[in-house]
Amino acid sequence: MKGIVFTEFFEMVEEKLGFEVVDKLLEQTELSTGGAYTSVGTYDHKELLALVGNLHRLTDTPVNDLLVTYGHYLFPKLSTIAPETVSQFSNCFELLASVDSIIHVEVQKLYPDAELPKFNLIRQDEQELLITYTSCRPFAYLAKGLIMGCAQHYGEQVSVDIKNREDDSLISITH
Amino acid sequence: MTQDNKQIDFLKRKVEREKMARAEAEYLLELKSRELYVTNQQLITANQNLDQIVALRTEQLRQAQQVAETAAVELKESLNRLKLIIQASGASTWDWNLRNNSVSCVSVIEGQLACNIREITAYDHFINLIHCDDKHYVEQAFSDHLVSGTPIDLECRFLNNEGKYRWFHMVGQIAINPSENSVRMVGSFADIHERRESEKIIEKMAHFDALTNIPNRSFFNKFINETITNAQYNNTCFALLLIDLNDFKIINDRYGHQVGDALLANVASALKSHIKGYDLVARIGGDEFALVLNDIPANGQLDNLCLSLINACAKPIEIAGHQLSTNLSIGIAKYPKDGDAAEHLLRCADMAMYAAKQGKVSGSTFANYQHDLDAEHTRRRSLRDEIENGINEQQFHLEFQPCVEISTGMCRSCEALLRWPQKPTSVTIQDVIEVAEESGLILQLGKQVIDQACHFIAELEAQSMPQKIGVNLSAIQFQHQDLEKIISASIDKYQINPKHLLVEVTENLFLGNMDHAVAVLKKLKKLGIEIYIDDFGTGYSSLKYLQILPIDWVKIDKSFIKDLGIKEESLQIIRAVIEMTHSMGRRVVAEGVETADQYHLLQGIGCNVAQGYHMSPALSGTACIEWIRANQPFHSDNPTQASL
Numbered sequence: 001m002k003g004i005v006f007t008e009f010f011e012m013v014e015e016k017l018g019f020e021v022v023d024k025l026l027e028q029t030e031l032s033t034g035g036a037y038t039s040v041g042t043y044d045h046k047e048l049l050a051l052v053g054n055l056h057r058l059t060d061t062p063v064n065d066l067l068v069t070y071g072h073y074l075f076p077k078l079s080t081i082a083p084e085t086v087s088q089f090s091n092c093f094e095l096l097a098s099v100d101s102i103i104h105v106e107v108q109k110l111y112p113d114a115e116l117p118k119f120n121l122i123r124q125d126e127q128e129l130l131i132t133y134t135s136c137r138p139f140a141y142l143a144k145g146l147i148m149g150c151a152q153h154y155g156e157q158v159s160v161d162i163k164n165r166e167d168d169s170l171i172s173i174t175h
Numbered sequence: 176m177t178q179d180n181k182q183i184d185f186l187k188r189k190v191e192r193e194k195m196a197r198a199e200a201e202y203l204l205e206l207k208s209r210e211l212y213v214t215n216q217q218l219i220t221a222n223q224n225l226d227q228i229v230a231l232r233t234e235q236l237r238q239a240q241q242v243a244e245t246a247a248v249e250l251k252e253s254l255n256r257l258k259l260i261i262q263a264s265g266a267s268t269w270d271w272n273l274r275n276n277s278v279s280c281v282s283v284i285e286g287q288l289a290c291n292i293r294e295i296t297a298y299d300h301f302i303n304l305i306h307c308d309d310k311h312y313v314e315q316a317f318s319d320h321l322v323s324g325t326p327i328d329l330e331c332r333f334l335n336n337e338g339k340y341r342w343f344h345m346v347g348q349i350a351i352n353p354s355e356n357s358v359r360m361v362g363s364f365a366d367i368h369e370r371r372e373s374e375k376i377i378e379k380m381a382h383f384d385a386l387t388n389i390p391n392r393s394f395f396n397k398f399i400n401e402t403i404t405n406a407q408y409n410n411t412c413f414a415l416l417l418i419d420l421n422d423f424k425i426i427n428d429r430y431g432h433q434v435g436d437a438l439l440a441n442v443a444s445a446l447k448s449h450i451k452g453y454d455l456v457a458r459i460g461g462d463e464f465a466l467v468l469n470d471i472p473a474n475g476q477l478d479n480l481c482l483s484l485i486n487a488c489a490k491p492i493e494i495a496g497h498q499l500s501t502n503l504s505i506g507i508a509k510y511p512k513d514g515d516a517a518e519h520l521l522r523c524a525d526m527a528m529y530a531a532k533q534g535k536v537s538g539s540t541f542a543n544y545q546h547d548l549d550a551e552h553t554r555r556r557s558l559r560d561e562i563e564n565g566i567n568e569q570q571f572h573l574e575f576q577p578c579v580e581i582s583t584g585m586c587r588s589c590e591a592l593l594r595w596p597q598k599p600t601s602v603t604i605q606d607v608i609e610v611a612e613e614s615g616l617i618l619q620l621g622k623q624v625i626d627q628a629c630h631f632i633a634e635l636e637a638q639s640m641p642q643k644i645g646v647n648l649s650a651i652q653f654q655h656q657d658l659e660k661i662i663s664a665s666i667d668k669y670q671i672n673p674k675h676l677l678v679e680v681t682e683n684l685f686l687g688n689m690d691h692a693v694a695v696l697k698k699l700k701k702l703g704i705e706i707y708i709d710d711f712g713t714g715y716s717s718l719k720y721l722q723i724l725p726i727d728w729v730k731i732d733k734s735f736i737k738d739l740g741i742k743e744e745s746l747q748i749i750r751a752v753i754e755m756t757h758s759m760g761r762r763v764v765a766e767g768v769e770t771a772d773q774y775h776l777l778q779g780i781g782c783n784v785a786q787g788y789h790m791s792p793a794l795s796g797t798a799c800i801e802w803i804r805a806n807q808p809f810h811s812d813n814p815t816q817a818s819l
Binding site: 003007019020022023026033034035036037038039040041 | 181182185186188189191192193194195196197199200203204
């Protein structure tokens with residue numbers, strides 16, 4: 001998992017919960033880098049899970065909610081990395097339908113070793129976008145947060161429903 | 176610790192962490208830079224390799240392009256050449272797509288066939304243009320091609336746009352292109368009608384006689400072999416007739432070749448009218464014809480047919496103002512009775528024809544082959560070979576029989592008679608002369624006789640006993656030798672007086688080219704040589720000959736003298752001959768005088784000269800000289816003298 005996910009996580013925690021929570025998290029979580037993450041580095045996703053798990057204990061907020069919140073927070077940060085990529089889409093559905101074919105392709109150019117989740121478009125119409133989310137990491141709710149962040153970026157109101165299946169998750173985004 | 180201090184500590188720790196993160200980022204950056212460098216190097220190398228490969232490929236492409244351009248030029252030239260060749264050959268090419276039945280062809284074909292080529296959309300349309308006799312053959316060729324790949328190469332007749340069938344030469348082959356999923360038949364098509372017609376004419380010319388328009392020898396040879404095969408297979412009989420025109424040479428020589436040709440054509444027509452459709456009449460020689468008559472009964476007789484043929488040819492016809500007819504000699508041989516091979520049957524028919532001629536002096540005749548003819552033929556062949564050998568070895572010599580002038584008893588002349596000590600016992604000199612004449616050996620033999628006679632004359636002259644010596648000349652010698660030249664040469668060789676030579680000819684000489692014979696005799700007479708006509712009364716006796724021919728003496732044949740003194744009529748006949756001959760200014764010799772009675776009777780009726788055993792047999796040269804010495808004059812009543 002790219003370092004930016006960790007660095008922004010700490011930024012979010014610091015921003016929303018204060019530096020003391022960050023400190024506690026760093027103390028309580030066994031991290032290979034001691035918390036020194038560089039955005040261009042690659043780190044074990046289990047460390048993020050550990051961080052989120054400890055944050056859940058510190059805040060009593062369910063893990064999935066934390067992930068959704070973080071995803072929501074993360075989207076605009078990610079979009080500033082390649083604003084021209086995001087600006088080519090005019091709405092949320094358009095972007096989400098092109099995650100695999102356009103966005104992740106650009107990501108792969110910068111970070112050839114990135115293990116990115118797959119978003120597969122099942123159905124798209126004016127009201128609903130149905131996609132599958134496939135990843136070796138259990139971050140479907142992070143994806144949900146990102147989707148909501150995306151909708152907010154385009155000024156849209158969506159509801160996101162995740163149905164976990166054996167090999168993937170079915171995500172339904174509706175206006 | 177205050178909140179601010181805590182925050183400061185936090186920020187310090189954050190800064191530390193940021194520093195570490197930055198260090199890591201720098202490290203990663205360095206790594207990436209190195210990776211990038213290596214990648215760049217690899218890229219440069221790859222680019223260089225690529226440049227080399229591109230250069231190589233470009234060069235290969237350029238060369239391939241050159242080759243392709245050259246090939247294209249050559250192909251174009253080839254196609255042009257092919258086009259010219261096709262144009263020159265008069266052939267047309269066609270291309271038939273068997274999947275969609277479309278046909279494309281050079282437009283020349285379109286004008287030739289009895290339909291628009293584009294109307295041929297199915298195999299049946301194509302086949303229906305073909306002559307019914309050729310259809311099966313064409314269909315078989317197509318079938319064989321499809322089964323075994325044998326190329327189609329055939330000649331057949333197609334209906335043309337004038338409603339007539341013409342011969343075409345067609346070649347074709349299936350062409351399958353799996354990549355295009357196409358099955359085509361391609362080929363060429365050439366009008367060979369003129370060539371076929373020419374071939375037919377040539378075939379006819381090769382097998383037909385131009386003059387008579389009946390088959391020639393070449394055709395006959397083929398036909399008879401086929402007839403033998405068929406007869407063998409069907410167990411049937413057929414007859415071969417060889418027909419010779421007896422007097423053709425005389426007519427040809429007398430009236431010219433045009434008349435002769437017209438006569439031959441007439442005879443051919445007459446013969447043709449007597450045969451069935453599946454028989455054959457052919458001209459196999461100058462004046463020789465052959466008939467092959469199929470399906471005759473094994474013991475069937477052909478007498479009526481032969482008589483019918485003879486009568487047909489005996490009817491006079493007018494040719495160039497002349498009334499002409501011809502006599503035939505017919506020899507008949509039958510298959511399988513007389514032979515089972517063509518050559519054998521021809522030989523048998525030939526022998527039969529020859530035997531028929533032998534048996535008749537004149538007129539038409541026919542004979543069936545008999546097995547004893549073979550023996551006779553073999554005997555004559557053998558004799559011929561012995562005669563030739565005898566001539567080469569100078570085995571022949573002359574004996575001389577004195578001829579006495581009855582009124583004076585003086586030896587008037589001696590007849591030179593041929594002798595051959597080595598001759599086979601069963602053979603007479605007459606047989607020898609016959610075979611010599613048949614084979615042409617008489618020419619060499621005759622020359623030897625003339626030479627030996629002149630030599631004897633020279634001997635007599637040297638002994639101051641000049642005598643006339645008579646040599647017999649054959650009609651064959653008149654036909655085929657320059658007798659004046661030969662005789663003159665011998666006269667010159669022995670330096671003799673030509674008046675001491677006389678020649679004897681028979682009446683048959685005048686059956687041939689009489690004008691030529693007369694001319695030769697006149698030349699001989701001019702040399703001083705006397706001319707005797709021998710065996711008078713036995714041949715084609717004609718009083719006209721005595722009038723117009725340059726004859727000095729007539730020799731009455733011994734067959735008349737034989738009955739002298741026995742039959743009164745003989746005396747009368749001989750007297751009449753003598754008187755008639757004398758009235759024409761000629762003189763007479765009686766041959767075969769064997770008794771004193773005959774001698775005296777002849778004396779009584781005015782015969783000039785007598786020859787025969789009563790005076791002397793034929794004697795050797797030496798004995799003859801002795802006889803002459805002892806019997807000048809000859810006394811008929813003195814037997815002692817006579818027997819010397």
